[in-house]
Amino acid sequence: MARMSVKMAGAAALISVLGALSAPAMAQYPDRPVKMIVPWAAGGDTDNIFRPFAVELQKHIGQPVVIANVGGASGTTGAREAKAAAADGYTLYAVHDYIHLTFYAGISDVKYSDFEPICLVAATPSVLTASSKTPWKNWAELAEDAKKRPGEITVGATLGSTSHIFPAMIEKAANLKFKFVSYDGLAPRMNALLGGHINLTDSNLTQKGKVEAGLLRYIAIASEKRDPESPDVPTLKELGMNIVYEVARGVMVPKGTPAPVRAKLEEGCAKAVKEPSFAQAMKLQGTRVAYLNATDYAKFLAKIDGENKVVMTDLGLIKK
Amino acid sequence: MLDLLWSGLVNVAQWKYLLPLFAGTFIGVIGGSLPGVTITMTVIVVLPFTYGLDPLAGLAAMTGVYVGGSTGGLIACCLLGIPGSPASIATTFDGFPMARNGEPGRAIWLGVWASVWGGLLGALFLVFLTGPLAAIALEFGPWEYFSLFVLAMAMVAGLAEASLLKGLISTAIGLLITVIGHDPIGSVPRFTFGSGFIGGGFPFLPVLIGIFAFAQIMTDLEKLNLPGGQATPSLAGIKLERFSHLKVNLEIFRQPFQLAWATIVGLIIGILPAIGGSASSVMAYDQAKKFSKTPERFGKGHPEGIIASEASNNANVSGSLMTIMAFGIPGDAVTAVMLGAMTIHGIQSGPLFISQNPDIAYGIYAAYILAHPCMLLICLALMPLMLRVTSVRMAVLAPVVLVLCIVGAYALNNTMQSVYVLLLFGVVGYGLVKLGFPLAPLILGLILGDQIEINLVRAIMTDANPWLFLTRPISGGLLLAAAGSVALAVWQHLRHQNRVAEETPDF
Amino acid sequence: MSIGRDGIAGLVLLAISLVLLVKSFQLPSLAIVPVGPGFYPAIVLAFMAAASALLVLQDLLKRRPTAVADAPAAPPRNYRLVVIAFAIVGGYIALLPLLGFRLATVLFVGTLQAALGWPQTARQWLVLAAIALGTGLVSYVVFERYLMVLLPRGAWTGF
Structure with missing residues (x-):
């Protein structure tokens, strides 16, 4: 009997402290750190572009933006993870053109349309x-x-x-x-x-x-004009090939994320890309700041997707 | 060059650099000692601070993390039998048995001092030979990499303890694990049976931690709470022995050739991108065993095993620093993050880096050198505390260590997938140990599996001529060494079998 | 001739490698890569199959001492505890995404401690609870605050 009560007391203590650990209910978004999935390893080009961006973004949304590198399988592991995440605005997905290619190459089932666009951030000419x-x-x-x-x-x-x-x-x-x-x-x-x-x-x-x-x-x-930092490098257009190829990097969230949350993120993004320190960081990355708001980014994604489908078909790489 | 190095040392000896260096080394030692917390993860923690700092302060902190992390791993190896970081895998093989024999202090200090000497020896190469040594890395095309990995595989024969055949099967299992999931060339799903879980593949770190942590903890639990209660699980109850730093250092320098060779192995593996500290630890361990006069004592708490593994993994750091200094090409995740930090500060990496930014380049050299005494001081301060782990009851130690392993696996990719992989391979690892399959060859197979395939296919894609593997001089030489290595291992194995009668396994 | 533990392990591995070997030949290949995705796995699997077959053979040929009068009894092993521990870890991992890291970890550390050494006194219960809470809290703070790893939130608890 005595042992029983000891157990009970122990259990009660455990439960009461567990209760104390839990936090009060949700408040205004965002009330806790936001995770940004970068589908490649730390130190890669994408990571180097989104880390400075996260620093700027968190200033404007008022919560830390934590980069989570989810690498593996040509970036599709991160894509799957982002798609499966809760659509509550606490998981952002840092994406680039590979999302169209891996879909058409049959490497992954995740399509750009599985997400809601927030903004286009930067473009890096190849x-x-x-x-x-x-x-x-x-x-x-x-x-x-x-x-x-x-x-x-x-x-x-x-x-x-x-x-x-x-x-x-x-x-x-x-x-x-x-x-x-x-x-x-x-x-x-x-x-x-x-x-x-x-x-x-x-x-x-x-x-x-x-x-x-x-x-x-x-x-x-592969840019429209020569880069002022490297003026000796000719553009493909000058050489008679009508190719402009820039790796476009932007932010998306899982489909179904509430509109007010998206609006908040879009607003933060618009302010973040205008920071001079961000422009400086991008210049060092051989990248230009290329902001598009959610509506324009959606159009841009649809256009790029169509183009990539044509290219993949031409190259005989298409599976879907 | 010496005056540049001297001014670099004087420069870094200022508080504004020494403090970040010391803090970085401290974080590195702690991060390294926790199983599951990788050096990459620790260095990313330092990254945000480097944005605001003077670039050299940030780079000094990162160098400190790198050096501290490469050493810190040995603490968990010796005290828990679980590698604190992948770079110290082979330290487990002898460090843990030595600790169990009642000498945890000796095991740890052998490792720490070997790290210091291996690291400082590596620094000599780093400062004076970065250019020519880094140039070797460029000579390595897919053929050379493939042949190097074949050599590494051939070394596995030396790591198999009781049964050569079981060692080979272990290697094959290791290689097989890397094959499952999407193929590394065209991302075709392989052996997934339509499962999304298998399709994600089995990443190295969770498999490694799963195998080691569960194999260790579960075999300890077997002996817990028995009616007789004679066995001592974990290290609990072992009284701390008296050890002397002088004796430990004498032990290291008794065989200067072993120390130098382990350092060189670590250095070379460090220079070659994409291989990393884990491979250098295992390969140096194997080399030490091959050259040892007493190979049969390896795996039972032999000091030579600890020295080889730890000297090589710190030298490995100096090797990977070489390629970013010389070419601005990162050899692993840590140097990739360092490179990112340089870019953010507008430092143009590449072959002109050292001549254009001598203050930063020599500052990094100086930070690398000074990180070693810092690390020694930190270890001196922490070790009494760390050794207290040995007095913790298994019932407390096991859950806490498992939580660490699980969080570490999760943090690798921020996905539950890695945690499930951890558990799966915990079961597999425990099973393999019970069936008497050695784990070391499996781990080497796991480390190299991906890279063997990628380089083999790359070689074929570049040129269909298979004779290139033999006719390219470096590649051919490596294959020759592989053949020699197998012959030597078989000879040692036979000699060993003649010497000791077959022991019945403890089951 | 009788089969031992090694022989059975060898047979299982042989079966696995043969099944996967067949599978490796069925993998689709890409036009642009001269060797298909099954090329390298087939080499590994063939090697593994051969080694496993040898292991079976070696085991069958091994001379076994036929029931020596009670060879020194193997030391007793507490396999029950191992199974329980695996089950508790499995439960923890399953609950992690449902309860969230903090709750699940406190529960796990408490439960596994109790399973490995059942507390007898109130004081021991308190120590157990304190260690469970401490582990949960410290690991949460260290990873979430300092290592910038966002640990799993509970799908059931939102915490």
């Missing part, structure tokens, strides 16, 4: 980059050599992702044939390019230091 161990000084020499040796020039790429699509678009526009080799992520591609194990790859202006040191050559940039 740059066709050659190893210094190749003889080509410019596009004309590269194109001439590639014509002579179809299917022999190696291009490092994450298969079915932006780094694959971009060179493939050039391939089509210039009527060339490259040989693609699987290299997931910019860091391994740079390593292979420096060592001359691949000839070409897609990179961006963050690699400028290696170009200045003569280890890499920028062949062409």
Whole structure:
């Protein structure tokens, strides 16, 4: 009997303290930290863009924005996780164009339309980059050599992702044939390019230091105009190819997130991208701030999705 | 160069850099010592602070985390039998048995001092040979990587204890685990049987922690609360022995060649991107066993095992710092975050980094060097407290350690998926131990599985000629070494079997 | 000839590797990759199948001492406790996303402690509760506040 009461007392103590641990009911959104899923590892390009963004965003929504790197399976693990998250505005999804590609390549079932757009944040123009161990000084020499040796020039790429699509678009526009080799992520591609194990790859202006040191050559940039920081790099348009290819990064939330919550986030986002410190951070990332509000971002996503579907079909990579 | 290094040291010795360095090292040691809290996670914690700071202060803090974390892992290895961080896996093999034999202090201090010496030796290479050594990394194409991994696999033969065959099967199981899920080239789902859970694949960290933590804790629980109650679970009740730092250091320097070789192995693995501290720890351990006069004592609390593993994982840090210094290419997640911090401050990484920013480059060197005495001080201060773990009852220790492991697995990807993987492999790991399959080869298979496949396919995609694996000099040399390694292991194994009569397993 | 524990383990592994080997040949390949996704797994699985078959063979050929007069009795093992511990961990992991990290952890640490060593006195119960609460609170604060890891919130409790 005595032992029984000891147990009871213990249980009662446990329960009462458990009760004390629980917090009062929900208040105005956001009343606790917000998680932002970045579907790639820490230190990658996407991570480097959204970490400064999160710092600005939390100033304007009044709660910490915590980056959660959910890497793996070409970014689709993070996409699945974001889709499955509660639609309460406490899970944001930092996304880029890969979401369209992985869907059409049949890698994942998650589509851009499984989410509500909040805003477009930044766009990073792709740059066709050659190893210094190749003889080509410019596009004309590269194109001439590639014509002579179809299917022999190696291009490092994450298969079915932006780094694959971009060179493939050039391939089509210039009527060339490259040989693609699987290299997931910019860091391994740079390593292979420096060592001359691949000839070409897609990179961006963050690699400028290696170009200045003569280890890499920028062949062409896929933006509308030349970049003021790297004025020597010609655009693909100047070279006669109608290709503008920028990796567009934005924020989305799971479908069904209440409209007031979305409005709050959109407002915070609009203010965050206007911060001068954010502009400075993006400049260092070889990226331009490219804000679009939710409505325009939705249109943009629909347009990009259609374009990607066409490209994937042309390349024979489409599964759906 | 020496004057640059000297001014770097003087520069970092100022409070505004020394304080972040010390704080970083402290956080690193703590983070490293908690199973499940990775160095990557710890370094990300430091990242936000670096935005506002002077860039060198932030980088010094990160270097401190890196060095502290690589050492801190050994504490959990020795006291719990669970690696505190993947980079110290092999320390578990001898550190824990030594602690169980009643010498937890000796085990830990052997590790800490080996870390200090291995790290400082690595610093010599870092300061004077960064350029030429980092250039080696560029020579490694997919063929060379593939052959290197074959060599590493061949080393597994040296890690199998009782049965060579079971060691090979363990390796295969490790490799098989990495194959399940989406394939790394074209993301085709493999062996998923339509399940979303399996489709997510089995990431390295939860599998590792699951296998080690459960294999260790559950085998301890077997002996708990028995009517006879003779066995001592965990380290509870072991009286702390008296140990002397001088003796420990003499033990390390008695075999200078072993120390140097472990350092070089760690350094080389560090220079090559995408392999990491876990592989260098296991490979250096195996090398130590091969070169040892007493290989049969490995796995039973042999000091040489602890020294090799710990010297190599700290040297590994200096190796991975080399590639970001020389080329601005991060070799692992920690250096990737460091690179991100440089970019935020507008420091252009790449081959010109050292000549354009000598104050920062030599500041990082200095921070790396000074992190070691900091780490030693921190360990001196913390160790009496840490050793108290040995007096905690199993009934308290087990739940707390399991919570840590589970949170760590969750934090890896912020998903429950990793936690389920942890539990699944906890069961698998316990089962394998009970069936007498060695865990070390499995872990090596797990570390390298992905990379072997990726590099094999890359090589084939780049050039269909299979002879390139043999005709490229580095690749061919590595394959030759692999063949030699197998021969040596078989010879040692036979000699060992002749020497000791077959023991009946403890079951 | 009789089969031992190794033999059975070998047979199971052999079966698994053969099933997966068949599966590996059925994987679809991509036009752009010269070797399909089944290429490397097939090598690993063939290796594993061969090694497992050898293990079975080795076990069958091993000479077994036929029932030696009560060989030194194996030390007693508390397998019941292992099963209970696994079950409690399983329960914790299942409840984690439902109750939320804080509640589930306090419950788990309390329950597992009690299962491993049942408290006898009120004082021991208090210690148990304090450790359970302490672990839950400290790990929550450390991870959520300092390590920036947002731990699972409970689907049932919203906490």
